[in-house]
Amino acid sequence: MTLSAYQIIRPAAGRLGLALLAGAGAASAAIALTACSAWLISRAALHPPVLHLMVAIVAVRACGLSRGVLRYLERLIGHDAAFRILGDVRVRLYTRLERLAPAGLADFRRADLAQRLASDVDAVLDLITRVVLPYAVALVAGLASVLVVGALVPVAGMTLAAGLLTVAIGVPLLQRAATRRADGRLAPLRGELTTEVVDLLHGLPDLSLYGAVGSRLDRIAVVDGRLTGAGRRSAFVAGTSAAVTALSSGFCVVVGLVAGAAAVRAGELPGELLAVVVLTPLAVFEVAGPLPVAAQVFASARASVGRLREVWETPDPLTEAHGETPSRVTEAHGVPPSRVTGAHGVTPSPVTGAHGVTSSPRVEFGCGADLGSTRAGGNPGVCRVGVRSAPEVDTVVPEVRVDGVTAGWVAERTAVRDVDLVLRPGARVALVGPSGSGKSTVAALLVRFLDPREGRVTLDGVDARNIPADRVRQIVGYLPEDAYLFDTTIGDNLRIARPGATEAELRAALRSARLLDWVETLPDGLRTLVGEHGMSLSGGQRRRLALARLLLTDARVLIFDEPTEHLDDETAAALTRDLLTAAGDRTVLLITHRTDDLTGLDVVHLRPAT
Numbered sequence: 001m002t003l004s005a006y007q008i009i010r011p012a013a014g015r016l017g018l019a020l021l022a023g024a025g026a027a028s029a030a031i032a033l034t035a036c037s038a039w040l041i042s043r044a045a046l047h048p049p050v051l052h053l054m055v056a057i058v059a060v061r062a063c064g065l066s067r068g069v070l071r072y073l074e075r076l077i078g079h080d081a082a083f084r085i086l087g088d089v090r091v092r093l094y095t096r097l098e099r100l101a102p103a104g105l106a107d108f109r110r111a112d113l114a115q116r117l118a119s120d121v122d123a124v125l126d127l128i129t130r131v132v133l134p135y136a137v138a139l140v141a142g143l144a145s146v147l148v149v150g151a152l153v154p155v156a157g158m159t160l161a162a163g164l165l166t167v168a169i170g171v172p173l174l175q176r177a178a179t180r181r182a183d184g185r186l187a188p189l190r191g192e193l194t195t196e197v198v199d200l201l202h203g204l205p206d207l208s209l210y211g212a213v214g215s216r217l218d219r220i221a222v223v224d225g226r227l228t229g230a231g232r233r234s235a236f237v238a239g240t241s242a243a244v245t246a247l248s249s250g251f252c253v254v255v256g257l258v259a260g261a262a263a264v265r266a267g268e269l270p271g272e273l274l275a276v277v278v279l280t281p282l283a284v285f286e287v288a289g290p291l292p293v294a295a296q297v298f299a300s301a302r303a304s305v306g307r308l309r310e311v312w313e314t315p316d317p318l319t320e321a322h323g324e325t326p327s328r329v330t331e332a333h334g335v336p337p338s339r340v341t342g343a344h345g346v347t348p349s350p351v352t353g354a355h356g357v358t359s360s361p362r363v364e365f366g367c368g369a370d371l372g373s374t375r376a377g378g379n380p381g382v383c384r385v386g387v388r389s390a391p392e393v394d395t396v397v398p399e400v401r402v403d404g405v406t407a408g409w410v411a412e413r414t415a416v417r418d419v420d421l422v423l424r425p426g427a428r429v430a431l432v433g434p435s436g437s438g439k440s441t442v443a444a445l446l447v448r449f450l451d452p453r454e455g456r457v458t459l460d461g462v463d464a465r466n467i468p469a470d471r472v473r474q475i476v477g478y479l480p481e482d483a484y485l486f487d488t489t490i491g492d493n494l495r496i497a498r499p500g501a502t503e504a505e506l507r508a509a510l511r512s513a514r515l516l517d518w519v520e521t522l523p524d525g526l527r528t529l530v531g532e533h534g535m536s537l538s539g540g541q542r543r544r545l546a547l548a549r550l551l552l553t554d555a556r557v558l559i560f561d562e563p564t565e566h567l568d569d570e571t572a573a574a575l576t577r578d579l580l581t582a583a584g585d586r587t588v589l590l591i592t593h594r595t596d597d598l599t600g601l602d603v604v605h606l607r608p609a610t
């Protein structure tokens with residue numbers, strides 16, 4: 001998937017064109033204002049009848065007024081276009097990130113990613129308002145001025161053309177050679193510095209304990225030094241470029257004066273036009289003056305756009321299966337006792353008793369013609385889950401199977417190999433295994449954070465790759481080991497799972513997670529702030545709050561990843577009991593290290609991939 005320049009500007013290409021026209025008009029008006037004024041002053045010195053000056057007087061007024069209006073329009077339309085483009089780029093990137101996370105983002109550091117999403121995206125704005133528009137406007141206005149001055153005094157016109165080419169092309173080329181990619185290094189260095197500072201802030205307590213704060217600060221100082229060096233070099237070159245631009249402008253004025261005076265003496269140029277030839281270059285260089293800076297902005301903005309492209313073009317961790325049976329209907333009633341099977345790496349283990357699955361709607365996954373209305377927009381071959389009749393799909397607990405799955409997070413490493421697992425509707429299964437054996441990876445496969453390299457995960461027989469990831473996650477809920485709590489209230493943290501939830505629903509979820517009694521003792525109740533990462537809660541309260549959030553969803557298959565980690569035995573046993581009770585008739589997959597108390601659960605052992 002590529003991100004071309006056209007794709008970037010497409011949402012506001014028309015507006016950009018208008019801004020360009022307005023900008024070129026404003027620049028031409030400014031140059032014409034100087035030229036007309038110069039002619040008017042020279043001509044007036046000869047005391048002609050005032051009527052002979054009327055056209056020039058009107059032209060000066062018209063140019064003076066239109067310059068301001070057109071400049072305003074250029075800014076207004078240009079920035080409007082740029083912000084539209086910026087908004088579109090941000091939405092595209094966030095959508096892409098959503099698709100990539102978490103498996104596709106393994107190679108990116110969080111702070112650097114934040115830097116890319118903030119200042120690197122802003123560079124797109126610079127690219128449009130400080131590079132594309134100034135260059136385009138200078139091209140139009142410069143060409144017109146060269147033609148006019150050249151028509152009056154050819155040598156002056158050619159000198160002006162040479163001066164403008166020097167400023168627009170020569171100086172940027174020299175700049176590029178002088179900075180030796182310093183400009184291009186600014187964005188990555190800023191990303192590196194942000195990463196180091198965020199790392200330091202996160203790890204400050206540990207670094208203090210080990211007395212390692214100084215060495216981290218030294219590392220930051222090194223990166224900061226490199227960034228300052230690149231910035232200083234860039235600023236020095238910008239200053240030199242400004243000096244060369246001023247010299248070029250002065251040179252064109254002097255040549256215009258000398259060549260123009262010679263033309264007047266030779267009778268080839270009326271005297272009052274000499275001022276036009278001499279002063280027009282000054283106005284043109286007002287327009288062309290920012291071009292060396294624009295070229296510098298271009299170098300650093302190009303690096304930023306390259307960094308955005310890296311995110312955009314990161315290979316998709318999710319794949320779509322081919323050759324799937326078009327559609328399939330499953331009957332959910334009369335669910336037989338569930339069974340867990342294991343091939344390589346998984347010990348076969350019978351499972352007893354489905355838990356109260358009684359509903360019997362017909363649920364369809366796939367791409368049957370009669371489900372055409374549920375086909376996922378713009379993603380051929382991917383179909384949504386459809387329901388032929390009430391009750392809702394979410395009341396049905398599908399059978400989830402993992403068949404001969406091999407998968408990994410990074411290309412060169414395999415996290416799980418040839419895993420088989422069956423979760424019959426209503427089953428209660430404990431997935432146990434040594435640390436690093438791939439238990440969380442199995443969970444990631446079940447919610448399509450990751451797709452199998454070999455084998456397949458199915459929901460009621462339909463390959464999960466044929467069901468949009470979002471939909472899979474509505475059916476299969478996951479409570480990760482490090483479930484994230486946002487720095488907001490208890491209520492808002494819960495509403496992430498169900499934005500329209502009423503207070504009664506929130507309280508019911510908290511009650512199921514055995515947290516309601518505690519919340520009711522708080523002066524602010526559901527409006528209590530939990531702090532960054534939920535730091536104002538205890539470990540057990542954090543987990544119960546995250547559990548309540550998961551219970552608030554309609555997911556019919558619940559995966560709990562080490563929910564009792566770091567809790568004492570008594571609290572752990574109570575939490576396990578509570579979450580199994582709260583799960584009701586939903587399927588439960590409990591990932592755990594603890595093998596001491598798994599009463600009522602069918603135990604599946606996962607062995608490491610290698």
Ligand SMILES: Nc1ncnc2c1ncn2[C@@H]1O[C@H](COP(=O)(O)OP(=O)(O)OP(=O)(O)O)[C@@H](O)[C@H]1O
Binds near residue numbers: 102435
């Ligand atoms: N997001 C990730 N990016 C890259 N590699 C990962 C990621 N998550 C897990 N891995 C790798 O996959 C392998 C299996 O890890 P996983 O977390 O699934 O094991 P686990 O059995 O859940 O471990 P634990 O019990 O310690 O949580 C490990 O080698 C780990 O390094």
